[in-house]
Amino acid sequence: MGSHHDAANAGGGAAYPYSYGYRAVGLSGQESRSTMAYDPGTRIQYFSNPEVFFDGVPFGTSSANNALSLNNTAPTVAAFRGVAPIVCTKVAPSIIVSPAIQNGAAGEQKSYSVLVTNKDSGPCPAANFSFGLSMPSGWAGALNSQSASLAPGASLTTSFSVTSNLTSVGGDYILDFLSSESGISAHTASASARYLIDAVGPTVPLSLVASIPRGKRKGISLTWKALSDNVGVAGYIIYRNSSELQRLSGISFADSRVVTGQSYSYFIRAYDASGNISSASNLAIITAR
Numbered sequence: 001m002g003s004h005h006d007a008a009n010a011g012g013g014a015a016y017p018y019s020y021g022y023r024a025v026g027l028s029g030q031e032s033r034s035t036m037a038y039d040p041g042t043r044i045q046y047f048s049n050p051e052v053f054f055d056g057v058p059f060g061t062s063s064a065n066n067a068l069s070l071n072n073t074a075p076t077v078a079a080f081r082g083v084a085p086i087v088c089t090k091v092a093p094s095i096i097v098s099p100a101i102q103n104g105a106a107g108e109q110k111s112y113s114v115l116v117t118n119k120d121s122g123p124c125p126a127a128n129f130s131f132g133l134s135m136p137s138g139w140a141g142a143l144n145s146q147s148a149s150l151a152p153g154a155s156l157t158t159s160f161s162v163t164s165n166l167t168s169v170g171g172d173y174i175l176d177f178l179s180s181e182s183g184i185s186a187h188t189a190s191a192s193a194r195y196l197i198d199a200v201g202p203t204v205p206l207s208l209v210a211s212i213p214r215g216k217r218k219g220i221s222l223t224w225k226a227l228s229d230n231v232g233v234a235g236y237i238i239y240r241n242s243s244e245l246q247r248l249s250g251i252s253f254a255d256s257r258v259v260t261g262q263s264y265s266y267f268i269r270a271y272d273a274s275g276n277i278s279s280a281s282n283l284a285i286i287t288a289r
Contacts, residue, residue, distance in 0.1 A: 002073040003047065003066040006037035018062060019069035022048035026055020034059060036066055088124035090184060093117060093150075095191035097177050103196045105274040107166035112193050114158050114177050118150040126151045127187055131158070132178035134190075138165040141175075162195060170199025201276035203227045205236065205268045210284035213254065220286055222253045222266055227278075237269045237277070258288040 002015025006023055014020060021037030032055060033041035034048040046052055048060035049067035060067070094117040102110045118127050126149045133141045145158040162175055173195045181187035208224045227233060235249040241264060246253060258264060265285045270278040 001070055001077050003036055003069050006033070007064065009038040014069075015073050016069050018065040020048065020064045021066060022060045022064035024054070024057050024059060026057050028055050030055065032059075034064075034066070086121070086123050089121040090124055090127070090186040091119045092186060092189040093127070093129065093179055094119055095177060095179060095189055097175075097191045097193040099193070101194040101196055103198050103273050104164060105276075106164050106168040106197055106199075108274075109161055109163040110195060111159055111161040112175070112177075114160065114191070115155060116148065116150070116158065116179060117155040118152050120152040122152055124152050126154075127181055127184070129179050129181055129187065132180070133160055133162075134176035134178060135162050136165070136168070136173050138167070139163060139173075164195060164197060168197050170197050172196050198272060198274035198276060202233050202270035202272055202278040204279045205270050205281035208266065208268055208281045208284045210264075210266055210286040212286070212289050218256065218258060218260060218288065220255045220258055220264060220266075220288055222255065222268075222284070224251055224268060224281060226251050227270055232272060233270050234273045235271060237271060239267050239269070239280075241265055260288050263287045 002019050004010040004014040004020050006021040010020055021034045023031060023033040023037050023041045025031045031041035032044050033039070034044060034046055036047065044054055046054065046059055047066040047070060048064045050058045050060040050062065050065060052059045096115040098113050104110050116129065120127060128147065128149050130147045131143055131145060133143055135141050139162055141160060141162045143160045145156065148156045150156060160177060175193045175195055176190045179187065179189045205227055206225045208222065211221050213219055213221045222238065235247055237244055238246045238253055240255065263285060265283055267280045267283050269280055
């Protein structure tokens with residue numbers, strides 16, 4: 001930083017006329033020397049500086065002041081440090097598939113949304129991602145986007161659809177959305193979603209009751225108990241005289257299309273979101289008034 005040995009031993013090249021070490025004899029009669037000064041004398045861990053006293057005497061002069069020299073050259077030295085380069089770091093992209101799970105029947109098509117985000121660091125160039133889809137054998141799938149060029153931090157929302165095989169049995173199936181880039185293993189990534197084929201029908205509806213509503217001249221009221229399904233009951237099918245009459249989601253129904261004095265028989269079946277239908281409930285027979 002431009003500081004030199006003591007003037008008697010320096011060979012030139014000091015930054016300033018005062019950029020030299022120092023030797024001094026203190027009040028104790030012993031000789032001492034600053035950092036950068038040669039023998040004789042005991043080395044003291046100070047740079048020459050007339051404002052610092054050691055053994056009762058200043059430890060520098062106007063022509064030996066390496067402390068001032070260091071302070072003056074510090075900005076110049078600091079400018080040589082430079083800025084550490086920012087390195088491009090390539091990592092796997094973030095992939096989010098939604099919904100995470102869907103229920104469907106064998107042969108039914110389902111669609112999924114995909115959010116892909118390039119997680120590379122800022123200095124990296126845009127990544128050229130290629131997309132793929134992994135699904136059970138015999139299923140059909142289609143990608144909305146086959147590829148995408150994304151700068152670091154950029155995102156793409158795309159989608160894919162799958163159609164299960166008509167012969168697929170009930171179960172939980174995994175679908176994988178794949179991302180890769182040729183020659184860059186760090187950009188290989190995947191995310192999964194589930195396709196649940198529900199082959200289990202709802203339980204049998206219970207306690208179907210047919211009655212004549214009070215205060216009405218004509219009509220038949222039907223009520224029954226709610227029931228359960230492994231996925232969820234979507235609704236009920238009402239049959240009158242063995243023919244489908246109505247579909248609804250509630251647990252009661254008023255049939256106003258009846259003829260006074262005529263007998264009617266009713267039963268119901270439940271169905272779920274996958275189209276599975278339960279066995280028939282008990283039979284309720286009543287004569288309209």
